[in-house]
Amino acid sequence: MKEKLTVIKVGGKIVEESETLNQLLTDFSTIPGYKLLVHGGGRSATKIAAQLGIESRMVNGRRITDLETLKVVTMVYGGLVNKNIVAGLQAKGVNAIGLTGADMDVIRSEKRPVKEVDYGYVGDVKVVNASVLANLIRQGIVPVMAPLTHDGAGSMLNTNADTIAGETAKALAEEFDVTLVYCFEKKGVLRDENDDDSVIPVITPELFEQYVSEGIIQGGMIPKLENSFSAVEAGVSQVVITQASAIHRQEGTVIRKK
Ligand SMILES: Nc1ncnc2c1ncn2[C@@H]1O[C@H](COP(=O)(O)OP(=O)(O)O)[C@@H](O)[C@H]1O
Numbered sequence: 001m002k003e004k005l006t007v008i009k010v011g012g013k014i015v016e017e018s019e020t021l022n023q024l025l026t027d028f029s030t031i032p033g034y035k036l037l038v039h040g041g042g043r044s045a046t047k048i049a050a051q052l053g054i055e056s057r058m059v060n061g062r063r064i065t066d067l068e069t070l071k072v073v074t075m076v077y078g079g080l081v082n083k084n085i086v087a088g089l090q091a092k093g094v095n096a097i098g099l100t101g102a103d104m105d106v107i108r109s110e111k112r113p114v115k116e117v118d119y120g121y122v123g124d125v126k127v128v129n130a131s132v133l134a135n136l137i138r139q140g141i142v143p144v145m146a147p148l149t150h151d152g153a154g155s156m157l158n159t160n161a162d163t164i165a166g167e168t169a170k171a172l173a174e175e176f177d178v179t180l181v182y183c184f185e186k187k188g189v190l191r192d193e194n195d196d197d198s199v200i201p202v203i204t205p206e207l208f209e210q211y212v213s214e215g216i217i218q219g220g221m222i223p224k225l226e227n228s229f230s231a232v233e234a235g236v237s238q239v240v241i242t243q244a245s246a247i248h249r250q251e252g253t254v255i256r257k258k
């Protein structure tokens, strides 16, 4: 029997507000057993870029990352957001280590090829170094991963945090019984975005296609669900999309292969 590991991904709206972040870190600190945290921070990057006079552009939930934007996201995700979370967890007795994909060569990626859209310095994940992460985890260290990867040739690349969480969960599923929880500000995937009580309890790829065509699922929810299906297909035991305050209950929306 494999040991259990919980991978939690927390997004931009939660990490940008100190109160919601602090609550999330408190809840995270009480999850029993092995765990790993992946954070986003897209909203913080957009705000700081604007303060620097840099405009942000998103296509299909991904940021167009030119060289100036790459500098901003490296500072914001790898510095400000990551270190605030690590310090917050240390204050709660969790021995966290902050990592980008370049640290210990944890995640290598490849610059996304230019097709209809040129995303710039955005990386598609090639290899997650599961054994490095597993060794840290088994030593009782909690990895806190920023949405940054590297190309192995000296360049950092910006990678969607939902993808980091999905790919990391998949790689670690060889060694652990992995539960992946995407948490954000809503109660789950909603039938009506303005009605918090319209949680869709279970989503399959077939239902996903239908909801996208009906416009019920859009924007940042699309990469979250695509990564969720990829994770359950690749042996992650359980994938849930839920509210940050409900990470223990894991009610929300459950992702099924079919
Ligand atoms: N059906 C849906 N149910 C819930 N949220 C949805 C839905 N469709 C689109 N969304 C949007 O997806 C967003 C979550 O994606 P994203 O902003 O990338 O999250 P985060 O960065 O917090 O992980 C929600 O804030 C919401 O606006």
Ligand SMILES: CC(=O)N[C@@H](CCC(=O)OP(=O)(O)O)C(=O)O
Pocket: 010, 011, 012, 013, 039, 040, 041, 042, 043, 045, 061, 062, 063, 073, 122, 123, 147, 158, 159, 160, 161, 162, 220
């Ligand atoms: C390539 C790409 O889109 N990267 C994302 C990484 C941050 C992220 O995913 O943050 P959230 O989870 O808060 O949305 C971005 O720069 O917005």
